[in-house]
Amino acid sequence: MADETANLATARAYLKALEEGRPGDAQALFDPDIVQIEHPNSLKPNGDRRTAAMMAADGQRGLTILQRQTYEVVNAIAQGDRVSLEVLWTGVLAIPLRDLKPGDEMRCFSGIFLDFKDGRIVGQRNYDCFPPF
Numbered sequence: 001m002a003d004e005t006a007n008l009a010t011a012r013a014y015l016k017a018l019e020e021g022r023p024g025d026a027q028a029l030f031d032p033d034i035v036q037i038e039h040p041n042s043l044k045p046n047g048d049r050r051t052a053a054m055m056a057a058d059g060q061r062g063l064t065i066l067q068r069q070t071y072e073v074v075n076a077i078a079q080g081d082r083v084s085l086e087v088l089w090t091g092v093l094a095i096p097l098r099d100l101k102p103g104d105e106m107r108c109f110s111g112i113f114l115d116f117k118d119g120r121i122v123g124q125r126n127y128d129c130f131p132p133f
Contacts, residue, residue, distance in 0.1 A: 003119070004078035004079065004080070004083075005078070006119060007078050007081065007082075007083050007114075007116045007119070008076060008078040008083055010029055010083075010116070010119065010120075010121065011076070011078075011083040011085060011114050011121075012073065012076075013025075013029060014026050014029050014114075014121065015071040015073065015085075015087070016071075017029070018059070018062075018069070018071065019069055019070055019071050021063055021068075023056065023059025023060055023062070023063070024056075024059075026059060027052065027055070027056050027059065029120060029121055030052050030055070030120060030121050030122075031117050031118070031120040031121060031122040032052055033052075033122060034051070034052045034055070034120075034121055034122055034123065034124065035049065035050070035051065035122075035123055035124075036048075036049070036050040036054075036055055036123075036124040036125075036126070037049050037123075037124070037125045037126070038050070038125075038126045038128065039125070039126065039127050039128070041127075041128040041129065041130060042130045042132075043128075043130060064094065064095070065093065065094055065095055065097075066091045066092060066093060066094055067092040067093065067094045067102070067103070068091070068092050069089065069090065069091040069092070070089070070090045070091075071087050071088075071089055072087065072088040072089075072090070073085055073086070073087055074086040074087065074088055081115060081116040081117065082113065082114065082115055082116070083113075083114045083116070084111070084112075084113050084114075085110075085111070085112040085113075085114070086109075086110070086111060087109075087110045087111075087112055088107065088108075088109060088110075089107065089108040089109075089110055089128075090105055090106070090107050090108075091105065091106045091107075091108075092104070092105055092106075093105075093106065097133075098133060099133065100133055106130065106133055107130070107131055108128050108129065108130050109128075109129045109131075110126055110127065110128045110129070111126070111127040112124065112125070112126055112127075113125040113126075
């Protein structure tokens with residue numbers, strides 16, 4: 001039986017590692033076979049599908065795009081090997097993006113659904129909603 005409390009703690013540790021600019025620590029929480037699916041949104045109209053290696057590369061690239069970021073967990077539910085998170089993400093840009101300049105904030109309201117296997121994250125699905133920018 002899944003340890004729901006441990007899975008929720010791992011989910012929070014994952015977001016904290018990303019928030020603190022430690023993508024390698026986030027990567028350590030993944031099963032090697034992880035797949036992340038990002039459903040279509042205003043930044044990725046066709047969505048995306050990433051492997052562990054792609055997620056690692058994107059984590060490193062994010063360090064050059066953002067000055068800082070925060071993940072505010074608004075709601076969290078753990079059941080069995082699944083954790084569902086409602087998250088408010090805020091990022092401060094280090095580079096220009098569309099009409100935004102370095103130092104401007106972006107926000108995203110996200111539904112993040114994590115699947116666990118043996119205490120590690122094996123699947124992630126994101127439903128990201130960006131207000132107009």
